[in-house]
Amino acid sequence: MTVTEIVPVDKRRSKVILEDDFTLVLYRGEIRKFGIEEGKMLSEETYQEILHEVLFKRARERVLFLLKSSDKTEQELRRKLKDGGYPKEAADYAIEFLKKHNFINDQDYGRRYVEFNSKRKSERQIQYELQRKGLDKEVIKEILREQPVDEVAQIRAYMKKKCLSPEEMDFKESRKMMAALGRKGFSYDAISRVLGGIYSDD
Incomplete structure (x- = not known):
């Protein structure tokens, strides 16, 4: 792989851009350590060394840090790693580590x-x-x-919060409420059970 460009990310890190827009994010000391220079080849041996010595461990630490703030799915963590410049091999390693130790499911x-x-x-x-x-x-x-979702109870609670009663609503008000509840994703069945099924002919 040829190093096409090295672009600073901040004072300490840079993006190492390889051919086909493949990117690694490394600290400048690491770039010097592995002899990475623009226009030069990055051998497969050196790439594997970077993966095993640097990126596997860093990707693992990154996902553990992300899980401290909130639960996340595998896809969310993979997306975060990709956005952070981690290659797929490093993401695979980090995710397998989490699964092995039951950190994600x-x-x-x-x-x-x-x-x-x-x-x-x-x-x-x-x-x-x-x-x-x-x-x-x-x-x-x-x-x-x-774990069924009780949409009828949700709709009733929503209408109570709005101080609305289905019995006191006219056709126009009920139709407007049905549209609003539909936009919130509630099923027609749940809506009609609360509003009395007045739209069964629509």
Whole structure:
């Protein structure tokens, strides 16, 4: 691999840009230690040395630090490492370390997420957010079967907070409320159960 450019990130670190826009982020002392220079080749042997001596350990420390502030899924941690200039090999090593020591488990994360959000978010919204975090659709469905979201209770609580009563709302007000609840991701079935099913012909 040819080193095409070395770009400072801050006072201590630089991006080492290789061909095909492959990037490593190293401290300047490390760049000198491994003899990395613009326009020169980075041998596979040197690259493996950088991985095992520097980046594996640093990637592991990075993910452990990220988990101190909050739970994260495998995909979220991989994205953070990629954004930080860690190559896939280093990310794979760090993630396998976390799994081996039970620091991450996406299914357990999903269960905790549903438990925490089931009283304030619709099932559809929870599904969407967990998919964005990298959880498999079938895994999410299984978790929601185990821990159902009571959308009817959420809608009733929302309307109580707004000081609204379905019995006192006219057609226009009810239709407006249905649209608002739909945008929040609540199912038609849950909405119609609270609002009396007045839109069954729509």
